[in-house]
Amino acid sequence: xxxxxxxxxxxxxxxxxxxxxxxxxxxxxxxxxxxxxxxxxxxxxxxxxxxxxxxxxxxxxxxxxxxxxxxxxxxxxxxxxxxxxxxxxxxxxxxxxxxxxxxxxxxxxxxxxxxxxxxxxxxxxxxxxxxxxxxxxxxxxxxxxxxxxxxxxxxxxxxxxxxxxxxxxxxxxxxxxxxxxxxxxxxxxxxxxxxxxxxxxxxxxxxxxxxxxxxxxxxxxxxxxxxxxxxxxxxxxxxxxxxxxxxxxxxxxxxxxxxxxxxxxxxxxxxxxxxxxxxxxxxxxxxxxxxxxxxxxxxxxxxxxxxxxxxxxxxxxxxxxxxxxxxxxxxxxxxxx
Amino acid sequence: xxxxxxxxxxxxxxxxxxxxxxxxxxxxxxxxxxxxxxxxxxxxxxxxxxxxxxxxxxxxxxxxxxxxxxxxxxxxxxxxxxxxxxxxxxxxxxxxxxxxxxxxxxxxxxxxxxxxxxxxxxxxxxxxxxxxxxxxxxxxxxxxxxxxxxxxxxxxxxxxxxxxxxxxxxxxxxxxxxxxxxxxxxxxxxxxxxxxxxxxxxxxxxxxxxxxxxxxxxxxxxxxxxxxxxxxxxxxxxxxxxxxxxxxxxxxxxxxxxxxxxxxxxxxxxxxxxxxxxxxxxxxxxxxxxxxxxxxxxxxxxxxxxxxxxxxxxxxxx
Numbered sequence: 224x225x226x227x228x229x230x231x232x233x234x235x236x237x238x239x240x241x242x243x244x245x246x247x248x249x250x251x252x253x254x255x256x257x258x259x260x261x262x263x264x265x266x267x268x269x270x271x272x273x274x275x276x277x278x279x280x281x282x283x284x285x286x287x288x289x290x291x292x293x294x295x296x297x298x299x300x301x302x303x304x305x306x307x308x309x310x311x312x313x314x315x316x317x318x319x320x321x322x323x324x325x326x327x328x329x330x331x332x333x334x335x336x337x338x339x340x341x342x343x344x345x346x347x348x349x350x351x352x353x354x355x356x357x358x359x360x361x362x363x364x365x366x367x368x369x370x371x372x373x374x375x376x377x378x379x380x381x382x383x384x385x386x387x388x389x390x391x392x393x394x395x396x397x398x399x400x401x402x403x404x405x406x407x408x409x410x411x412x413x414x415x416x417x418x419x420x421x422x423x424x425x426x427x428x429x430x431x432x433x434x435x436x437x438x439x440x441x442x443x444x445x446x447x448x449x450x451x452x453x454x455x456x457x458x459x460x461x462x463x464x465x466x467x468x469x470x471x472x473x474x475x476x477x478x479x480x481x482x483x484x485x486x487x488x489x490x491x492x493x494x495x496x497x498x499x500x501x502x503x504x505x506x507x508x509x510x511x512x513x514x515x516x517x518x519x520x521x522x523x524x525x526x527x528x529x530x531x532x533x534x535x536x537x538x539x540x541x542x543x544x545x546x547x548x549x550x551x552x553x554x555x556x557x558x559x560x
Numbered sequence: 561x562x563x564x565x566x567x568x569x570x571x572x573x574x575x576x577x578x579x580x581x582x583x584x585x586x587x588x589x590x591x592x593x594x595x596x597x598x599x600x601x602x603x604x605x606x607x608x609x610x611x612x613x614x615x616x617x618x619x620x621x622x623x624x625x626x627x628x629x630x631x632x633x634x635x636x637x638x639x640x641x642x643x644x645x646x647x648x649x650x651x652x653x654x655x656x657x658x659x660x661x662x663x664x665x666x667x668x669x670x671x672x673x674x675x676x677x678x679x680x681x682x683x684x685x686x687x688x689x690x691x692x693x694x695x696x697x698x699x700x701x702x703x704x705x706x707x708x709x710x711x712x713x714x715x716x717x718x719x720x721x722x723x724x725x726x727x728x729x730x731x732x733x734x735x736x737x738x739x740x741x742x743x744x745x746x747x748x749x750x751x752x753x754x755x756x757x758x759x760x761x762x763x764x765x766x767x768x769x770x771x772x773x774x775x776x777x778x779x780x781x782x783x784x785x786x787x788x789x790x791x792x793x794x795x796x797x798x799x800x801x802x803x804x805x806x807x808x809x810x811x812x813x814x815x816x817x818x819x820x821x822x823x824x825x826x827x828x829x830x831x832x833x834x835x836x837x838x839x840x841x842x843x844x845x846x847x848x849x850x851x852x853x854x855x856x857x858x859x860x861x862x863x864x865x866x867x868x869x870x871x872x873x874x875x876x877x878x
Binding site: 279280305306311313315316329330331374375378 | 779782786787
């Protein structure tokens with residue numbers, strides 16, 4: 224399978240009033256053709272800057288960006304074979320929906336009947352067939368999002384860039400759009416590069432995820448690998464909930480200097496015989512499980528998820544023992560920071 | 561404290577009675593509050609603003625007695641028929657041509673400036689540019705007008721500089737041109753035009769600036785992303801979105817020029833503009849009805865202009 228997007232040692236430095244910000248710092252990355260690739264990270268981690276450099280809205284300070292083997296790092300956006308779905312949708316307010324979708328074809332000189340036919344069929348693809356005559360202000364957020372998608376896809380891009388496209392939608396609509404986007408991507412076979420700060424979104428949609436922290440790429444892996452075998456404490460904490468331990472006591476209990484255990488990998492046991500014990504400090508209900516925080520003398524607070532309808536729940540203040548299967552303990556290297 | 565004092569509700573003890581009940585009344589009856597806030601401006605707008613315009617319109621259908629000079633309140637269309645006398649048509653056409661030229665020149669000067677201010681200027685530079693645009697409005701109109709008189713006069717600064725660099729012949733050649741030329745810059749229609757453009761430029765810069773600043777940067781990025789070259793982006797996205805600003809600014813420059821009677825009196829040859837005719841008709845000549853009829857001309861012209869602009873889709877982006 225060929226490589227759609229390749230970043231080689233890309234950095235982006237912003238200068239403003241005696242301040243130098245390394246927004247992206249030495250990122251190298253290969254995204255395969257047809258892949259759903261997500262750039263995940265907290266705000267300010269460099270994921271959006273990275274996407275903007277692929278799109279051509281921000282130029283890298285150093286490094287090279289290749290799209291299908293062609294060097295594009297210094298080219299303007301209109302000379303790159305990619306299209307973008309913007310966070311605020313960026314629909315043209317003075318044009319009808321149909322003209323918005325047909326815009327890319329119009330500027331390429333496609334004649335009116337052809338481009339309107341293509342735009343109309345693209346609106347059908349995103350399930351807005353009747354909306355062509357309306358203006359962007361007359362549409363809801365979710366509808367605008369689909370129009371933005373149609374406007375990008377009508378140009379048949381080789382790579383589609385999506386900059387937090389679902390961020391402004393409410394939870395139900397967001398979940399619906401997630402599955403729609405995923406099935407659309409499978410159907411069209413286009414490479415998707417998706418930016419989000421929502422780890423659930425990243426895990427549920429992506430073939431692979433790149434986790435950003437402070438301008439650096441911490442780890443690139445599939446969702447299951449990120450969850451089960453994070454390479455740094457940052458990734459472990461950012462993806463899901465993790466108990467990360469370190470120091471002398473950690474080595475004594477687990478046999479490693481730094482170790483990670485997910486809350487659902489720990490079970491309650493008899494306080495007298497368990498390798499770790501402490502008092503229950505808090506219990507919260509999450510619908511599909513209970514989450515208990517146990518204060519241990521050796522390792523501080525430990526988060527434990529308990530199945531609903533399992534053994535009787537401990538009460539606040541009760542002394543409980545904690546146990547786990549040794550094979551699930553994951554060792555960590557120190558984080559970059 | 562006695563038993564009785566304790567039974568009084570707490571809040572009535574701490575607030576004065578009638579203010580409390582007034583604020584409660586306004587809080588509960590929102591429409592009353594709205595009415596209190598809106599009645600003064602509506603009265604101003606309805607009675608004074610529209611009322612004076614209507615009385616002007618009414619006056620234009622009256623006439624004055626030729627012997628006594630008294631106003632005769634009888635319906636007549638004579639004033640409007642008089643408007644079509646060649647001399648009056650001349651004044652109207654000259655005024656509209658001047659206003660159009662001033663508007664086009666203001667737009668041509670204002671757009672690049674506003675574009676730079678909206679898209680590139682940051683921080684201190686932006687503040688300085690804002691002040692530079694607004695600065696002329698801080699001093700009196702008459703002071704600035706006479707300052708221009710000094711600049712444009714035969715012995716004035718512009719002439720002096722041109723003499724110093726041996727370019728006086730160029731100015732002289734320009735002043736011999738028909739229509740725009742004259743004895744000196746301060747006695748030529750071109751001089752009038754220059755001062756009009758100077759006076760009304762801020763009224764064009766600011767609306768265009770507001771329109772351009774309302775364009776989100778992501779729209780320009782989206783246009784480039786969809787394959788537009790910068791010039792395509794300009795004509796397909798930025799220009800149409802700036803149009804309402806240009807239209808608003810042009811209404812200012814156009815109507816201000818059309819109604820002004822001081823600038824052409826101080827600078828220019830003695831040909832008359834609508835404002836001057838209205839001024840002399842209602843003042844010296846005492847013919848208020850005819851002055852009123854002539855005042856309708858700018859209103860009609862602006863109305864037609866806005867109607868055309870609307871039909872052309874100028875306000876689509878609003």
